[in-house]
Amino acid sequence: MARNKYPEITVKRILDAATRLFQEKGWDQTTIQDIIDELGDLTRGAFYHHFKSKEDIIDAVLKRLALENNPFEQVEKMDGLNGLMKLKTAIQLSFTNNHGQFNALKSIPSILKSPTLIANQLLECIRIGAPSIQSVIEEGVKDGSISVHYPKQTAETFVILSNIWLSPIIFTVSTEEYMQKVKHLQQLYNGIGLPIIDDQILISFENFHRNL
CATH class of the missing domain: 1.10.357 (Tetracycline Repressor; domain 2)
Known part of the structure; x- marks a missing residue:
């Protein structure tokens, strides 16, 4: 994914995807890779630039x-x-x-x-x-x-x-x-x-x- 000069947009997309997956699959069944795959154009490095773990994600959600x-x-x-x-x-x-x-x-x-x-x-x-x-x-x-x-x-x-x-x-x-x-x-x-x-x-x- 190209570097986004508006990081808040990337954060919003990650949180939107994570919220959907948590409610559909459950926290334990949702992996970080699932969230990355859900977005389609997000690299693993870009994800970890904003969130360090699943716990960080659920806390933000x-x-x-x-x-x-x-x-x-x-x-x-x-x-x-x-x-x-x-x-x-x-x-x-x-x-x-x-x-x-x-x-x-x-x-x-x-x-x-x-x-x-x-x-x-x-x-x-x-x-x-x-x-x-x-x-x-x-x-x-x-x-x-x-x-x-x-x-x-x-x-x-x-x-x-x-x-x-x-x-x-x-x-x-x-x-x-x-x-x-x-x-x-x-x-x-x-x-x-x-x-x-x-x-x-x-x-x-x-x-x-x-x-x-």
């Missing part, structure tokens, strides 16, 4: 999916909602928006054997997810719908618990135990002035887990 499907950015554009309503709406949107991300995660049965991948996802939750949530929480504090004292720390713990501790891929449990975890978070958030998990959201969590 998941980061892109998270950026493209951030429900908290979507609710910021909605009118007529207070801060609490925006948070509840974002949670409902996340069940749909994160479908592709969970499909990608499900293609990695050995995820728990990759502490680096989990650590990277944890850091991205804080870097990408928490600021958007913090903004909405602060809006809710101003309009009186939320009464937390520490918006930044609340946002960080919310995103960590929701994306890591509640992940059915990282922590495999029955639906009954999963809902016990969700109800524990409901009590926890209610106790700090963030009543975001209502009966409708509880049903959405349960349906989400049963349909995985």
